[in-house]
Amino acid sequence: MCTELREGCYTVEAMSELVSEIEAWKDFKKSVKKSGECQVWTGRGFGEKGYGLFKHGDFNHLAHRVAFMYYNDYDPVGIRILQSCGNKRCVKEEHLSEEPPIAAAAKFTGEAVQSPKGGR
């Protein structure tokens, strides 16, 4: 069970259930406010990287991923969701997109090379 209030703390099963719950989505929308071109998450939880967290039941979900799942009707497992506007709290449908696999792969390689445990 994942109950800590931190980023990345969610399960696929719980998220699928979550999106099927209309009441949960209504709750979600209560914490979203329009801000300029964006719709930003104003809920209480924020992960260490600044993404909004939506607490539902025993689980914490990344708010922008919940929004992406709801709008696109599938769970982007293993894929980062980026905000085109650069606002990590933004959950606006038009501002959310999947990170291209090539960018993700490049980032992974870069991290491996820079690892302090990688050599002497």
Ligand SMILES: [Zn+2]
């Ligand atoms: Zn935005």
